[in-house]
Amino acid sequence: MYSDKVMDHFQNPRNVGEIEAADGIGEVGNPTCGDIMKIYIKVNENEEIKDIKFKTFGCGAAVATSSITTEIVKGKSIEEARELTNKRVAEALDGLPPEKMHCSNLAADALQKAIDNYLGIEENNVCDDCEDMPG
């Protein structure tokens, strides 16, 4: 079901953890969906992502997409990181099964939220892909 790249990131996830005093934190998903991703970023004076960490509650695709997202943007500028989409994350993993594209590929969204948070943009706390939202 999963590509070798996905399994690699699943077994050896990169950048797991939290950052105390992070410059930006982004969280997507909720327990109802079955996926929660939280991304922490530390930004330097050159507006580059100096450090990035993630925590994820979710399936194999959720873990792998989180892991590869942090790997792709670490050390890159905020501007570049802004261009990362869920689609590109899936491509970087050599593709995901169709049913996993929908609910698991939220990592890039979590990153964008972290960047929003850093830039002081108001957080929109809706999980777009989830049909069942708790009251």
Added chain:
Amino acid sequence: MLNRRMDITVIYTIFKTNQGGIAKMKRVYLDNAATTPTASEVVEAMEPYFNENFGNPSSIYSFGREAKNTVEDAREKVAQLIGADDAAEIVFTSGGTEADNLAIKGVAMKNKEQGNHIITSAVEHHAVLHTCEYLEEYHDFEVTYLPVDENGLVNPIDVAEAITDDTILISIMLANNEVGSIQPIAEIGQIAQKNDIYFHTDAVQAVGSIPVDVNELNADLLALSGHKFNGPKGIGALYIRKGTQLTSFMHGGAQERGRRASTENVPAIVGLGKAAEIALEELDEKREKMIKLRDKLINGIKAEIDEVILNGHPTKRLPNNVNFSIRYIEGESLLLNLDLEDIAASSGSACTSGSLDPSHVLLAMGLSHEVAHGSLRLSLGKYNTEEDVDYVLEKLPAIVDKLRAMSPIYNQK
């Protein structure tokens, strides 16, 4: 990856099945509720019926008559396994799903004039639930889906109170496939009987695992499936008590006394008969062994891992079923990690079901989505050993720790 244990059984199996050469890693299969390996005695029993005794049981010449006798022998064995008074009350089907469909659709369509109300439970297998939904949508039936308590059990009082003048069928499963809870079927059957309502029970998970007697259970209809008790896949049976009025939905020839058309799958029927024979012989011994292993697994998990919840009734439970919700982590990730250690199991997580909702059974029991997503089902089978249990208890805690370390909701108390 280099420290796999090779036990004598694995090596013996390699030689016996002539696979020779490549050393096999130990694989621990703990998803027997999903399917079981076909016993070698069953495969042996089936073998002659492919190209030696290949006759069509409906043919009048010797090839046919021999096949027919074989089918009737198997029918007798299945009848014995479930305490049916007469082998003629057994109809072979393509499996448990078809048996459930035949029971529910068959009774519903035949008895439409008497009423259009069906009572079932919220924790039934999809073969029952979706059949009921189909009848609601296309044939104007009304279905009551009874709630269950936190252990997944139906209250017979709820059944009695749901009965109306239009009720023609009650369908409650004997034992639940996800959490193993055993329903009070005999009591419910009695209520059905008193009210002159047909009573069907999906016994697919129970047959071959616990003693099943259609008379003790007061059942008019009972479904069973071969591949759940080491028989082949693609074969099952519906017990239909003499006198029960139902239509068939497989129309064509007159096989199965006109109740289920189609040339009989003789090899599979032979396999089912053999599996039934073995199951009956081994029932008590197997049950004892399963309970011992199950309880070791349950107690071991409780001891090694904190914040776990045993799903299902603690004692009114199938001998082979272990189902835990492991907090703060998700089921598919758990299964993938277990698979990397060559342990096969299952989960009630949405990610493993292809929908956004986790197991309907766990939700009906009142579990929150988050807790339901973190469920793990380990179901033992007759070939599992204490070593298998020890191996799981060795590997599982570290996997849970690893996933919890990654979880954004762990340590958030």
